[in-house]
Amino acid sequence: MSGERRGPLAAALRLGLRLASGPYALGVRTRNALFARGWKTVHRATVPVVSVGNLTLGGTGKTPCVEWVARFFRERGVQVTILSRGYGSSTGRNDEALVLEENLPDVPHLQGADRVALAATAVEELEAELLVLDDGFQHRRLHRDLDLVLIDATRPPERDFVFPRGTLREPAGGLRRAGAVLLTRCDQVPAAELDRLRDWLGRRVPNVPVASTEHRPIDLVGGDGDTEPLELLRGQTVAAFCGIGNPGAFRHTLESLGATVAEFRTFPDHHAYTAEDVRALTHWATTLPDGAIIATTQKDWVKLRVPELGGRRLRAVRIGLHFRDGEDAVSEVLERVLTSDTA
Structure with missing residues (x-):
């Protein structure tokens, strides 16, 4: 889908997916037309x-x-x-x-x-x-x-x-x-x-x-709910993990804060962390270099709710929307x- 993989097989697979896109797009257009023409019911709330x-x-x-x-x-x-x-x-x-x-x-x-x-x-x-x-x-x-x-x-x-x-x-x-x-x-x-x-x-x-925005980090949230300044990450070695739709954006955020991302683990978007996941992350944390900070996103932190992994404090980066124009x-x-x- 991304077009990154090269070769005859990848090209053939992309062609097959492209052909499948036609019926899907037709179905979407038909559905939208039904709503636009009033042939499918649109319900109106009593408030905006x-x-x-x-x-x-x-x-x-x-x-x-x-x-x-x-x-x-x-x-x-x-x-x-x-x-x-x-x-x-x-x-x-x-x-x-x-x-x-x-x-x-x-x-x-x-x-x-x-x-x-x-x-x-x-x-x-x-x-x-x-x-x-x-x-x-x-x-x-x-x-x-x-x-x-x-x-x-x-x-x-x-x-x-x-x-x-x-x-x-x-x-x-x-x-x-x-x-x-x-x-x-x-x-x-x-x-x-x-x-x-x-x-x-x-x-x-x-x-x-059309407005231009960026997602700017606000602060760090600890496992106990306390907040810490972003400057804590500057010049530090960070091991990070996340289960979001665009993990590369999170890594970019950490690097923009001056952190050196030594290790980076990803999970599927909306990943539901299990006890086995916590055990695996805990073991992973014990293998990290001395002084390494463990970071994740707030979306992951609210599901884990653990103050530490492998004896190291877990910190989440809280993000807010910032308008450039x-x-x-x-x-x-x-x-x-x-x-x-x-x-």
């Missing part, structure tokens, strides 16, 4: 709904954006509830929900397959005044007043393919439904690449605001939601 989603499979950094949007409305006195599908958890509470609950203790978070039903519960039982739909761009059953679409600048859609040949959940034409586009991880690509992506978006969706334009479209007919 803001969706945060993307075009691709894998991580684009939605969780910090969901947190930023929810905080935006909470700072304006709006009672917010977050709704999400809950991918990666059989119990309905996945890593993203745990991170959001940790960082937004005054914002309820409901997870489940039927987000129409969740919306009704949020309004009727939690007295929600606005709903934030996490990963909702392709969830067409629930009407939204605004779609915020995230694009990972390190994985531009103009060079991607529709699943299964690539990571696009739907053709790029779906961007026409977006109310604003947020480019994420803009600090990880050259300026020329970013300009090319903006030009491409300008041709695709000329009237849609376009924040005013995004704030304006969010403010408009509060004055819409639904509100």
Whole structure:
């Protein structure tokens, strides 16, 4: 899918995947058309709904954006509830929900397959005044007043393919439904690449605001919940692990903080850590050089909740969304939601 593997076999497999992308794309277009023409029912909540989603499979950094949007409305006195599908958890509470609950203790978070039903519960039982739909761009059953679409600048859609040949959940034409586009991880690509992506978006969706953002580390969270400054990692040897959609981005973050990443272990996205995993990580920690710091992401930390591994303190990097440009334009479209007919 990434195109990194070379050779006749890899090329043949990519051709097969490309052929399979056609029926998949047709099915997605047909489904979207049914919703657009009213042949499939779209349910409208009695309060405004803001969706945060993307075009691709894998991580684009939605969780910090969901947190930023929810905080935006909470700072304006709006009672917010977050709704999400809950991918990666059989119990309905996945890593993203745990991170959001940790960082937004005054914002309820409901997870489940039927987000129409969740919306009704949020309004009727939690007295929600606005709903934030996490990963909702392709969830067409629930009407939204605004779609915020995230694009990972390190994985531009103009060079991607529709699943299964690539990571696009739907053709790029779906961007026409977006109310604003947020480019994420803009600090990880050259300026020329970013300009090319903006030009491409300008041709695709000329009237849609586009903002550039990056995910900036805020602080370190210890296994006991205490926070420490990021400077702790500067000049230090770090052994890290994570189970997220874009592990390379986490490694880049550690290196940007001045750490030397000596070892780096990855798990599948939304990995549910088992007792065996903890034992393996504990053994791994005992083999590390003296003085090495063990680091992970907050998404992994909220599932592990262990203060140390192999006698070494475990630290998680907490990430927040930072706008490089376009924040005013995004704030304006969010403010408009509060004055819409639904509100």
